[in-house]
Amino acid sequence: MTALHAAYLSDGIKLNSKLGMTDGSSDGFIIELDGPDLLKNDSNKQLLVPRMKKLPSKLKDMFRTIIHNKDFGVSLAYESDDLLPPGLLYPVFAQYVVSGLAEASEKYSSHNLSAPIKTNLHFSLSRSGIISLDRADAVIEISEWVEVPRKNSSVENATTASSNISAEVGPEKASEENKEGLNSDSVVSSASNTNTTAEEPSTVDLVEKTAGPGMSLLKESLVEAKGKLEALDKKDAERRKTAELKNNLESYIYATKEKLGSKEFEKISSVDEHQSFMEKLDEVQERLYTNGEEATAKEFQERLD
Numbered sequence: 001m002t003a004l005h006a007a008y009l010s011d012g013i014k015l016n017s018k019l020g021m022t023d024g025s026s027d028g029f030i031i032e033l034d035g036p037d038l039l040k041n042d043s044n045k046q047l048l049v050p051r052m053k054k055l056p057s058k059l060k061d062m063f064r065t066i067i068h069n070k071d072f073g074v075s076l077a078y079e080s081d082d083l084l085p086p087g088l089l090y091p092v093f094a095q096y097v098v099s100g101l102a103e104a105s106e107k108y109s110s111h112n113l114s115a116p117i118k119t120n121l122h123f124s125l126s127r128s129g130i131i132s133l134d135r136a137d138a139v140i141e142i143s144e145w146v147e148v149p150r151k152n153s154s155v156e157n158a159t160t161a162s163s164n165i166s167a168e169v170g171p172e173k174a175s176e177e178n179k180e181g182l183n184s185d186s187v188v189s190s191a192s193n194t195n196t197t198a199e200e201p202s203t204v205d206l207v208e209k210t211a212g213p214g215m216s217l218l219k220e221s222l223v224e225a226k227g228k229l230e231a232l233d234k235k236d237a238e239r240r241k242t243a244e245l246k247n248n249l250e251s252y253i254y255a256t257k258e259k260l261g262s263k264e265f266e267k268i269s270s271v272d273e274h275q276s277f278m279e280k281l282d283e284v285q286e287r288l289y290t291n292g293e294e295a296t297a298k299e300f301q302e303r304l305d
Helices: 003-011 100-108 153-169 171-186 220-259 265-270 269-292 298-305
Strands: 027-036 045-049 060-067 072-078 092-099 120-126 131-150 189-203 205-208
Touching: 003 189, 045 060, 092 100, 092 131, 100 131, 131 205, 220 269
Parallel strands: none
Antiparallel strands: 027 045, 027 072, 060 120, 072 092, 092 205, 120 131, 131 189
């Protein structure tokens, strides 16, 4: 398949039909729930990312809603035990604890809840196929009676009647009667109660409890690893700079020798000058090939200068 895709991208080979390729997740991922009043069966397993699902071009957010009013555990695992990556013996690779639901249930127990407490688990899938649990939010739906003002029908009737009177008694008198009627009727008002549902987000804690190969590094270990990577990166940069200057010096030697052997240079220089230049170039070239591996970028730069 790789060769076919390379042939499709090549300018020298033309395929009759178009060929498209997309990256798919090499593994399927599921979530497993564990906690009080949760039965340990397949109903607490939910498929999160199917195997070979098309990977997004940018970070994709997903969420799952869990209806439960007590603290519970969440595990991220591979979909199948038979298709585990090399080096893993168990499908579970990350574990979390969602806490704070018991306190939220007790806090809102006296409220008029219109639905059981829900927990939204927010996941993200990267373009590299890495799945992670980012945060958890609890949502509480509360029903409240809200007073909604309603337009008085007597005001509408008075307005209609005033329009009929104005055609008979004249505009000035009709306007005076209209104002009196509106003032007397507008004092009376009525309202109706409506049942509405308000969602209140409640803060819950998401604590990682992963153990084993998938366990995150400690802060001290992370700082130490970061320091080692920075030191290696610095050495690589120095090595690349040294190789670049070495190649520049080598190119300068060959280019200069080529100029010294030209007829134009023989016309403007003597034999002694020509021989002196060639001896210096041979000396630098010999050092380059004998001690060039141990030389630093600073030494190569000095020779170039």
